Amino acid sequence: MQYDEHKLVEYFADAPAGVGFSDLDLNNIPHHISCIMDGNGRWATSRGLARTEGHKAGIVSLREIITACVRLGVDVLSAYAFSTENWNRPQHEVNVLMHLFAKTFIDELPLLKRENVRVVFLGDISALPKKTRDVFERGLAECADHTGMTLALAVNYGARAEITRAVRQIALDAAAGKIDPGAIDDDMVASHLYTAGLPDPELVIRTSGELRLSNYLLWQVAYSEFYVTDTYWPDFDRWGLVDAILAYQGRDRRFGGLSKTEEA
Numbered sequence: 001m002q003y004d005e006h007k008l009v010e011y012f013a014d015a016p017a018g019v020g021f022s023d024l025d026l027n028n029i030p031h032h033i034s035c036i037m038d039g040n041g042r043w044a045t046s047r048g049l050a051r052t053e054g055h056k057a058g059i060v061s062l063r064e065i066i067t068a069c070v071r072l073g074v075d076v077l078s079a080y081a082f083s084t085e086n087w088n089r090p091q092h093e094v095n096v097l098m099h100l101f102a103k104t105f106i107d108e109l110p111l112l113k114r115e116n117v118r119v120v121f122l123g124d125i126s127a128l129p130k131k132t133r134d135v136f137e138r139g140l141a142e143c144a145d146h147t148g149m150t151l152a153l154a155v156n157y158g159a160r161a162e163i164t165r166a167v168r169q170i171a172l173d174a175a176a177g178k179i180d181p182g183a184i185d186d187d188m189v190a191s192h193l194y195t196a197g198l199p200d201p202e203l204v205i206r207t208s209g210e211l212r213l214s215n216y217l218l219w220q221v222a223y224s225e226f227y228v229t230d231t232y233w234p235d236f237d238r239w240g241l242v243d244a245i246l247a248y249q250g251r252d253r254r255f256g257g258l259s260k261t262e263e264a
């Protein structure tokens, strides 16, 4: 995606010591960056605050990463906000998160409009409390004509449920004679996922040091590069993002084949 060089330079001015912003190859920015925003609870607890304060602080980080990705010309930023397993958290925390999602979407609408950000949800948002769902639907309508970066928010999302849902839809179409079972291929499966039409993430960032996928985008990350940082999500900022992209740019992506040097 095109980026505005002036705004880019301005947004990334004053890099702290040790951050190699000038080393970034701006022609090799991932098209799709995905964030597993982890560590909000621990960030808060380590400061003697309620876990929900960590979620509030996490929103500030999300805002910064959205802006940074727009400046860098990223096509798609996806973020794991609430999993199908997160319903098992204490009811109070779930309630606060649902309220926060709605509030955030309303509060961030001016940013999404100003930056022309298209929003899609990954997951079953029909199961969310009515108030949150209504805000999401109204917000989606307000962003419907945006043509810039896509922000894909995974809310009530689980990768196994997503794949099961796709298989069920394809099986129903086959049973109804709408498709030939022999024609089922990777593209058909991908087109039935919540991410239909989006490129797979080249880079998946997980904050807070956990080395697991937590039922996130299992199909789509087949060839993604992973970057894990110990930083808790509320402390993750544009400079952390630069470090992640630099690490990505240093990787040798082989897609099951040979590296460029081995081929030569």
Ligand code: FPP
Binding pocket: 037, 038, 039, 040, 041, 042, 043, 055, 058, 059, 062, 080, 081, 082, 086, 100, 101, 102, 104, 105, 153, 155, 208
């Ligand atoms: C993980 O930290 C984070 C979450 C479950 C919520 C993240 C959500 C946001 C930052 C807001 C997203 C906004 C919209 C509009 C969808 P954790 O609670 O698992 O942290 P812990 O592992 O330290 O307990």
